[in-house]
Amino acid sequence: MKLIKTFFLIIVMLFITYFLTLNTSEVYVDLVFYQFPNAPVSMIIFGSLSIGVFSGYLTAIFSILSVKAEIRNLKNKNTGLDEELSNLRNVSIDEGLYEDEEGVL
Numbered sequence: 001m002k003l004i005k006t007f008f009l010i011i012v013m014l015f016i017t018y019f020l021t022l023n024t025s026e027v028y029v030d031l032v033f034y035q036f037p038n039a040p041v042s043m044i045i046f047g048s049l050s051i052g053v054f055s056g057y058l059t060a061i062f063s064i065l066s067v068k069a070e071i072r073n074l075k076n077k078n079t080g081l082d083e084e085l086s087n088l089r090n091v092s093i094d095e096g097l098y099e100d101e102e103g104v105l
Contacts, residue, residue, distance in 0.1 A: 020046055 020042040029036040029044060
């Protein structure tokens with residue numbers, strides 16, 4: 001399965017590269033703090049794609065790490081509850097059943 005994903009990724013990257021080479025016209029790009037008077041369309045597309053992939057990757061990393069931390073906490077809580085349940089099962093039921101008020105039989 002990993003080999004198929006890698007092959008698919010290579011095909012997509014080749015398609016993107018081919019598409020970017022077709023766009024050779026230049027445009028004026030005005031960002032808030034900087035202007036690009038003659039920026040190639042291919043670089044604008046590539047930059048936008050790169051920023052999108054990078055931000056998506058960071059978002060995925062943070063969400064995966066938070067879910068793993070939550071799983072770890074729940075496993076620790078589950079272990080504690082299992083120990084408590086085992087302790088409760090092992091308590092003698094007839095403890096103090098035959099003792100009188102002074103603790104003597």
